[in-house]
Amino acid sequence: MLEFLNPPFMQRALLAAVLVGITAPAIGIYLVQxxxxxxxxxxxxxxxTGVGLGFLLSTNPVWMATLVAVAGSVVMELIRWYGRTRGDIALAMLFYGGMAGGVMLINLSDTGSNANLTSFLFGSLSTVSEEDVTAILVLAAFVVLVTVGLRRQLFAVSQDEEFARVTGLPVRALNLLVAVTAAVTVTVAMRVVGLLLVSxxxxxxxxxxxxxxxxxxxxFVLAVVIGTAVTLAGTVTSYYQDVPPGATIVLLAIAAFIVLTALATPLARRRARDRGSEADRCTLEVPAARPAPDDVSV
Amino acid sequence: MPEPSTPEPVISMRGATATLGARPVLRGVDLTVHRGEVVALLGANGSGKSTAVRSVIGQVPLTGGTVELFGTPLRRFRHWARVGYVPQRTTAAGGVPATIREVVASGRLSRTKLRLPGRADRAAVDRAIELVGLSDRAKDSVNALSGGQHQRVLIARALAAEPEVLIMDEPMAGVDLASQEILASTLREQVAGGATVLLVLHELGALEPLIDRAIVLRDGCVMHDGPPPEAVGQHALPGHDHVHPHAASEPVRTGLLT
Structure with a gap:
């Protein structure tokens, strides 16, 4: 029945998948906000580029990718502060420079091959090593600690940055923390979902x-539940059907989005109708004589 | 209520200059708000009124001049819980749904900072929501609100920290009549409780009876500092070459609130 749990590589892949399912939406919600x-x-x-460096220096690509992604995210945050006018061009340089650098470094290394490259770009179940699992566990713990422990502060900064500054919160530090946490999440998700589909x-x-x-x-809670459900389902599907896990997971997530949108439409219509009847009651009254429209509970 | 001559003003801006790109926006603005005063900052679009309040709270860097809050130079000022800021916004919503209570609670962070909120903090948030008359909708998404209700949420967020001074940037922009009245009565309660208020307005409107003093800006300079000019929008605003005879240095109290 649960035969997919037997191979050790699947146990590692599933553990990594759960951690990705939790951490990616947990930091993603602040980016969306x-x-x-x-x-x-x-x-x-x-x-x-970090993955490429890892291959070239024969170290663990996860740690190297973390290092380079964190550095890149800090540079992106600095560009956001200072380079207002040409910020988008600077970011484009960083993104495509990073990509091109990675491809170049992997090809220069002895161990790296195009097959390796594809597994990092689109995810692969069989490549999650014991060493990777340790790295992913440590990094995921950091992401959960930040996104849950500082949720009030990160909410305020992401909701209205200017207001947050006037509350005296360390807004720059918190912004940097969001960027670094996002970078760490990317490397957590890299093995299972692949770098191109992490986002x-x-x-x-x-x-x-x-x-x-x-x-x-x-x-927040619902996004983490959906994230965990699709990463698990995608990983298992990928085991049986021999399809790339990253693509399966992302397509499942989009399916979840479509289903929930379809469910939400009648809900929104009913709310709008309730609000409509509220307006009906007041049309013939003098504006100054009627109570505030929002005194009417929906 | 203390007299305007109280030694330590709540807000004191001296000779402030600021530029946007190459364009001078403030060209030597003096602005003082004393404890318990309600001061309106008026002026046409581009007169620098929004830049002036935003530089008071350090959001726009000054190229010259000084700002002091509660007698402390802005750079060394740390007691942000004493300042309630209402930025110029048409919406209180972000990229993710949030309830009114969640948004208002973020205003309490100037007191809680990095620690967990306690019972007193939650009570303050509830009180702030009640003050703007949105208690029955506290658990609703801010996305479902009207323009006026958004402003009420933004004001409740500023009040959640129980500040001593309220700094508001165009709180009446895009606000329906019913919400304007609620905002005016909220403000009246705050002022009666001893709050100090500095607000940017396009026109005095529903808030007129509350205003002790008006400062009119034009092209980054103070044109008028005294009692609220009558018929704002036609006579006192920039574009109309008319200097008030009482535009002298000494602020005049109208006594409307005392």
Whole structure:
């Protein structure tokens, strides 16, 4: 029945998948809130250079990718502060430079091959090593600690940065922390989902969750549940059907988004109807004589 | 209520200059707000009124001049819980759904900082929501609100820290009549409780009876500092070459609130 649990490589892949399912939406929600949904994609590109360096220096590519992705995310945050006018061009240089650098370094190394490259770009189950699992566990713990422990502060900074500065919060430090945490998440997800599809797992579960939620808290919990469900389902499907896990996971997440959107539409229509009847009651009254329209509970 | 001559003003801006790109936006602005005063900053679009308040709270760097909050130079000022800021926004929503309570609670962070909120903090958030008349909708998403209700959420967020001074940038922009009245009465309660207020307005409107003093800016310079000019929008605003005879140095109290 649960035959997919037997091979040790699948146990490692499933553990990594669960951690990705939790961490990617957990940091992704703050990126979506700041309307920087594609930041994860940029970090994924930069992390490629780290993977290439790992191969070239024959060290663990996960740690090397983490190092380079963190450095890249810090540079991106600095560009956001200082380079307002030509910021997008500078970011483009960083993204494509990172990608090209990675491809070049992997080809220069003795151990790296195109097959290796593809597994990092699109994810692969069989390549999650014991060593990777340790790295992924440590990094995932850091991401959960930051995204849950500092949720109030990160919410405020991502909701309204200017206001957050006037509350005296260390906004720059918190922004840097979000960037670094996103970079760490990219490397956590790299093995299973692949660098090109990491960003999808940060954004799509959040987008799906917010179709049916009214609060940040519910969106957060629901996005993590959706993320974990699709990474697990995708990993198992990939085991039986021999399809790339990253693509399977992302397509499942998009399916979840479509289903929840379809469910939410009648819900929104009913809410709109309730609000409509509220307006009906007041049309013939003098504006100054009627109570505030929002005194009417929905 | 203390007289305007109280030694330590809540807000004191001296000779402030600021530029946007190459364009000078503030060209030597003096602005003082004393404890318990309600001061309106008026002026046409581009007159520098928004830049002036944003430089008071350090959001726009000054190229010259000084700003002091509660007698402390801005750079050394740390007691942000004493300042309630309402930025110029048309919405309180972000990229992810959030309830009114979640948004208002973020205003309390100037007191809680990195520690967990306690019972007193939660009570303060509830009180702030109640002050703007949104208690029954606290668990609703801010996305479902009208423009006026968004402003009320932003003001509740500023009030959640129980500040001594409220700094508001165009709180009445895009606000329906019913919400304007609620905002005015919220403000009246705050002022009656001793709060100090500096607000940027396009026109005095529903808040007129609350205003002690008006400062009119034009092209980055103070044109008027005294009682609220009558018929704002036609006579006192820039574009109309008319200098008030009482535009002298000494602020005049109208006594409307005392």
């Amino acid at each position: 700041r309307r920087q949904a594609l930041m994860g994609d940029g970090i994924g590109h930069v992390a490629m 999808a797992l940060m954004v799509v579960p959040v987008a799906a969750a917010q179709q049916i939620s009214k609060s940040f808290k519910v969106t």
